[in-house]
Amino acid sequence: xxSGKFAISIHILTLLAKFPDxxxxxxxxxxxxxxxxVLVRKEIANLKKNQIVxxxxxxxxxxxxxxxxxxxxxxxxxxxxxxxxxxGFSKNEPNPKxxxxxxxxxxxxxxxxxxxxxVMKQLEATTLEEFANKF
Amino acid sequence: xxSGKFAISIHILTLLAKFPDxxxxxxxxxxxxxxxxVLVRKEIANLKKNQIVxxxxxxxxxxxxxxxxxxxxxxxxxxxxxxxxxxGFSKNEPNPKxxxxxxxxxxxxxxxxxxxxxVMKQLEATTLEEFANKF
DNA sequence: AAATTTGTAACATAATTTATTACAGTATGA
DNA sequence: TCATACTGTAATAAATTATGTTACAAATTT
Numbered sequence: 001x002x003s004g005k006f007a008i009s010i011h012i013l014t015l016l017a018k019f020p021d022x023x024x025x026x027x028x029x030x031x032x033x034x035x036x037x038v039l040v041r042k043e044i045a046n047l048k049k050n051q052i053v054x055x056x057x058x059x060x061x062x063x064x065x066x067x068x069x070x071x072x073x074x075x076x077x078x079x080x081x082x083x084x085x086x087x088g089f090s091k092n093e094p095n096p097k098x099x100x101x102x103x104x105x106x107x108x109x110x111x112x113x114x115x116x117x118x119v120m121k122q123l124e125a126t127t128l129e130e131f132a133n134k135f
Numbered sequence: 136x137x138s139g140k141f142a143i144s145i146h147i148l149t150l151l152a153k154f155p156d157x158x159x160x161x162x163x164x165x166x167x168x169x170x171x172x173v174l175v176r177k178e179i180a181n182l183k184k185n186q187i188v189x190x191x192x193x194x195x196x197x198x199x200x201x202x203x204x205x206x207x208x209x210x211x212x213x214x215x216x217x218x219x220x221x222x223g224f225s226k227n228e229p230n231p232k233x234x235x236x237x238x239x240x241x242x243x244x245x246x247x248x249x250x251x252x253x254v255m256k257q258l259e260a261t262t263l264e265e266f267a268n269k270f
Numbered sequence: 271a272a273a274t275t276t277g278t279a280a281c282a283t284a285a286t287t288t289a290t291t292a293c294a295g296t297a298t299g300a
Numbered sequence: 301t302c303a304t305a306c307t308g309t310a311a312t313a314a315a316t317t318a319t320g321t322t323a324c325a326a327a328t329t330t
Contacts, residue, residue, distance in 0.1 A: 001136050001286050003318060004225040007243055011225065014235050025275065032236045034227040036320050041276065058328025059274040074246075078222065085220075085254075087213065088137040090146065091288065091316090092169040100149050100270055101167045107269050108142055111209075115257060119220075119250050126246075134242050135235055136317055138287060160306065171289050176307065193297025194305040226285095226319070 005081040008033060008043050010131065013077060016053065017069040017132040023055070023062030043081075050080045069129035075120050077128065085116040140216040143168060143178050145266065148212060151188060152204040152267040158190070158197030178216075185215045204264035210255050212263065220251040 011033050015024060026044065030037040044063050047053045052072055055063040065072075089108060094101035146168050150159060161179065165172040179198050182188045187207055190198040200207075224243060229236035 001138070001317075002221055002223040003136065004223045005318095006222040007225045007239070010243070011229070011235065011239050014239070018235060023275095027275085032230045032233040033225055034229050034236070035225060038278085038321075039319070041278085045277075055276065056328075057274095057276040057326070059272095060329060061275045061327080063276090083222070086137060087141040087218070088139045090139040090142045090168055090170060094146070094169050095167045098167040100146065100153060101169070103270050104142070104146050104149070107266070108145070111261075111266075115254050118253055118257060122250060122253060131242070131246075135238050136286080140287095158306095162306090173290075173309085174288070176309085180308075190307065191297075192295075192307045194303095195298060196296080196306045198307090 003081075003083065005043060005046075005083060006078055008035065008039070009047060009077050009081055010074070010128075012040065012043060012047070012063075013052070013065070013069075013072070013128050014132045014135065016063065016065045017128055018135070020065065020069075023060065023064050025062040028062075046080045046082070047077075050076060052076065052080060069132060070127050072128040073124045074126045074128070074131065075123040078120075078123055084112075085119045086112045087115070138216075138218065140178060140181075140218060141213055143170065143174070144182060144212050144216055145209070145263075147175065147178060147182070147198075148187070148200070148204075148207070148263050149267045149270065151198065151200045152263055153270070155200065155204075158195065158199050160197040163197075181215045181217070182212075185211060187211065187215060204267060205262050207263040208259045209261045209263070209266065210258040213255075213258055219247075220254045221247045222250070 012029055015029055015032060026037040026040040030040045033040065044053060044055060048055065051066055053063050054066040055061065089105055094104050096102050147164055150164055150167060161172040161175040165175045168175065179188060179190060183190065186201055188198050189201040190196065224240055229239050231237050
């Protein structure tokens, strides 16, 4: 199972890119995603940490982009979710007395780093603007 | 969260590659992974569907490789787990009345297919033999 | 001052992953 | 042939993670 955080974040940002000069409320966004507004606000909190969006509290408040959609890459969006490309690890500590168990996680990590790097390169090659233009 | 199936499968296969001519029991394998033997047998069942391993029931039974480690790629191993590279989707159906909601999943799928292809190419470039030689 | 919105915590529910138990079936070999 | 030691698989339980809900303080607008 993989969480929907990236999908949610990119959905939010696509909406913001489509309404560049408006503060969109978490409720409006939530109704497009079909998601609880609190979860929208939580993802927005992550995007704010990366200065991708800004929000305004109070009446008529909401969220808007803090940077041009042509300057945000999918990589930055992915990174804001704190997720990682990985094919997973076994849950328990493998047996350190076994030559394979002892090193399996380290060898898997090395592999995953390679995969991650290449996926990040691809995500970096697409901007939010380009993504939003598909709609 | 991503399941540990790939990690488990590759751990199993690395052990089998290290003991090329022996039938290893699920209990022996499980003690290296630190995992319940039933789960090991379940993953082995998947590997068998892809003819990567074979097993023998009964006393002194167990599992061994059914193909040279130089002929198995990490891609085949990954595929045996029925998992997929994806950055996820939001759980609920997005709003079909919203221009963004209507197409988001289709646009995400297209992106994920691209990523998947490139990851698969990388996994295809490494054999089990090469992976096992790191230990 | 009333209304509306964000921010966040605390808690509840749902879904998925991992673990356990149980046991029938199969092969080995003493 | 019979005890032993495996696999295969189903059924169920426990643990973990993801998603959803409620509640409310704080901020801002009108």
